[in-house]
Amino acid sequence: MLNEMYASIKGTGLLLEVIQPNSLTELHFGKYDPERKKFAFKTLIATILSARSKDETIIKVVEKLWKKYSTPEEIADAPLEKLEELVYSSGTYHQKAIRIKETSKIIHEQFQDQVPDTLEELIKLPGVGRKVANCVLNISFNKDAIAVDTHVHRISNRIGWVTTKNPEKTEKALELLFPKPHWKRINYTLVSFGKNICKPKNPLCSNCTINNQCLKLIKPPKKSKKKTKKLKN
Numbered sequence: 001m002l003n004e005m006y007a008s009i010k011g012t013g014l015l016l017e018v019i020q021p022n023s024l025t026e027l028h029f030g031k032y033d034p035e036r037k038k039f040a041f042k043t044l045i046a047t048i049l050s051a052r053s054k055d056e057t058i059i060k061v062v063e064k065l066w067k068k069y070s071t072p073e074e075i076a077d078a079p080l081e082k083l084e085e086l087v088y089s090s091g092t093y094h095q096k097a098i099r100i101k102e103t104s105k106i107i108h109e110q111f112q113d114q115v116p117d118t119l120e121e122l123i124k125l126p127g128v129g130r131k132v133a134n135c136v137l138n139i140s141f142n143k144d145a146i147a148v149d150t151h152v153h154r155i156s157n158r159i160g161w162v163t164t165k166n167p168e169k170t171e172k173a174l175e176l177l178f179p180k181p182h183w184k185r186i187n188y189t190l191v192s193f194g195k196n197i198c199k200p201k202n203p204l205c206s207n208c209t210i211n212n213q214c215l216k217l218i219k220p221p222k223k224s225k226k227k228t229k230k231l232k233n
């Protein structure tokens, strides 16, 4: 099923593919270019900034940031106000600027400018949860891990692969379901598939390549509190 999903979303310009050209194609076909490690810091910062933001926005933000500061030491020493200005359009810019500055400081001072390559060390960094850590392990270090974000969690439950309440449980359930060699391609395949086909609202089931294999366990959208208030009025 992953192959069919990948065929329908190939070339959709995902953030990590732009940051590390050819990385997704390489991951999909099981190749690994050791040069990818060189992009680990940029991949980490881009993934921290990508929380609740669109890929297109983050691609521009990272380009702008990298023109000014591009090493752990430079970002660690940059004035917070300047970082806030550079990452402003990524949303929650104050918090994100603090996180990338602190993370850069730790990488510079404790890891000699090298991004750590274990889940345990990565999740200790500010702004780095399991999803961000697993993305970096996949993309930059070619490690077997399943990065579960909102798209991976939603689609896995809709298709019927898993029945889980949160991303962490989905990660564990998918690890049991898929053989390790497939783990690396789950995130980027489902993220792009979720943005283009199996969208949060109004999934395009009639145009979906896995329509006849999917249980379509689609939950109705939650009513927002604002709307409920309006109805009461």
Ligand code: SF4
Pocket (backbone or CB within 6 Å): 155, 158, 159, 197, 198, 199, 203, 204, 205, 206, 208, 209, 210, 211, 214, 215, 216, 217, 218
């Ligand atoms: S058939 Fe519909 S619910 Fe199932 S994966 Fe495709 S778009 Fe999503």
